[in-house]
Amino acid sequence: MQLGKRPVWQTTLIYIGLILVCLFFLMPLLWILRTSLITKAEAYQIPPNFNVALTLENYIEVISDNGFGRYYLNSAIVALISTVLSVVLGAMSSYWLSRQPGNMTGAKLAILATQMIPPIVLVIPINTMIRSVGLNDTWMALVLAYLTFNLPYVIWMLLGFYDNVSKELDEASAIDGCSSLQTFFKVIFPLIAPGMMATAVYSFLVSWNEFVFALVLSGNATRTIPVAIAALETQNGVKIAELCASTILAILPIVLLSSFIKKYLVNGLTFGSIK
């Protein structure tokens, strides 16, 4: 194929195609954005009226009346703690696992198996355990619950990265005078960091968006955003405008996070070591 010699009409067609695809995915989001920015009365209007004034009243209401700040904090704390814990613990377990002499098929299979169980199956048993140790309605309950799927995920993902780092590097650094900890932090960690970043982002997203566990395990004090949004579907119908405003608020940090983290994600993909 000749490079850079595509006729203009072809380029135009390609762009039109791309725009259509983007619109297809963006339409619902744009609609939510619109709905969040108009008055409640307008929001229920069918057919919709396009010539409306924009207002922030839904956002103000959601944040001040519904205690959204509180839910935000809950979500952030739970997602952050469970991500940090699972990445730190997972990074070490995974490193150990990848450096074992055998191929550890049993252990690896067990880790994969945890990902095969539908989370909803675990909700009731975990709920029972959490209550029996008196952790209900605490952040800790959610953090522990999220660890059950985040930790195996991190271990599994990082295994691939560790296997890419030649064991000769561990050996070279041992001969250079490092203890195991020094080897891990000075040699292996820097090489794994992009992979860890990518894995951490994913764990954070999953925890931030998690709904089923949060619904069962959180109480008034620890309610997270997904549960709070769901609560806007009341007996008196769906509070559509508030729902849209809170959805936008829930998405916002993730959008900001991903634009900040983009370069790490790309690094995570182009990662490689010197052979």
Add this chain to the structure above:
Amino acid sequence: MATVTLKGIKKIYPLSDDDKKKGKKGLFKKHEEEIEHEEKVNLQITDQGTVAVQEFNLDIADKEFIVLVGPSGCGKSTTLRMIAGLETISEGELYIDGQLVNNKPPKDRDIAMVFQNYALYPHMSVYDNLAFALKIRKTPKDIIDKKVRDAAEILGITEYLHRKPKALSGGQRQRVAIGRAIVREPQVFLMDEPLSNLDAKLRNQMRAEIIKLRQRIDTTFIYVTHDQTEAMTLGDRIVIMKDGFIQQIGTPYEVFHHPANLFVAGFIGTPQMNFFKTELAEENGQYYVPLFGVKFPMDAAHMEQIKEKGIKPQEITMGIRPEDVSICYEGGVEATVDVCEMMGSSLHIHTTIEDKEIVVIAQSKELPEDKQLGFAHGDKIRLHFDGHVLHLFGLDEKNLF
């Protein structure tokens, strides 16, 4: 700068999970299969696992250059890794500088190692790669800087100090790997096939540089290779291994001119030594080797040894190096040329005598002018060799002398 002593070293790799699942029965079956295919590595498999190295006894003198050589899978790397502390020693004792180090971790053995795949730290610049070991040991910065620059100077990599390993060629990476070992000024320098990833020309060049390096940094070297040229040119002494056992320890001269057994005789030297099954016979007190209808008498020196050791006439394998066979114009044995390889200054002539192959090296300038470019297939030539160049091996494959 230290002596290294290996006493009865043995390494058993535990069986892997897969092997265990197959059960002992399967293992023995596998073992038998391996015996059938003789070219396969023939390691001992016991209840405890695979025996990779055994009965390894070696005294390495201070500042000696020892080369471990042998075919793939014979246990060279395993031995080196046990010395480095990267592999546990199953049995035996390892002393470095007179100290028992069996249970010391690598960092306390004061050794440096160059790996086959370089094992450079990809996230560090060349400078940091070289400095890493010194930083870990909390050496003052100015000393580190001096040592790193000195090593870079020796190896000619000063201009790459700020590059990452990724941006270097294979030869340059190899230099960095060696540099990383040099800056440490270790007691023992270990190298595991450091040149095997380089192309032929670069390998020759680096080999010469290792010889030069050795004169400069004068320390104990243990070098692993499967390349006999490297072994012969680098080693003060060569340790030839096969299937986990030492076959012979000796200077390059000794292993070439007096191989301890058939394996060493065949392994050292290219083209390979020619072997013939024949016998050692006696007639009126004079010993000779009959071959192709000719009696090759033993020379006086050999006769003396035969008397001394009381060697009896017996079936033997006779070996003769291609360079010890000469082409003659009268007498000798008639041979038919199969293939003739022009190697530049010499010719490798593959011939047959009575269905037996024999390879001959001839210096082309010593041949008649019309033959200097080689012989044609089917040409007849006459071959001759003296009794004093013959290597005789008994039925146990050991050298008779």
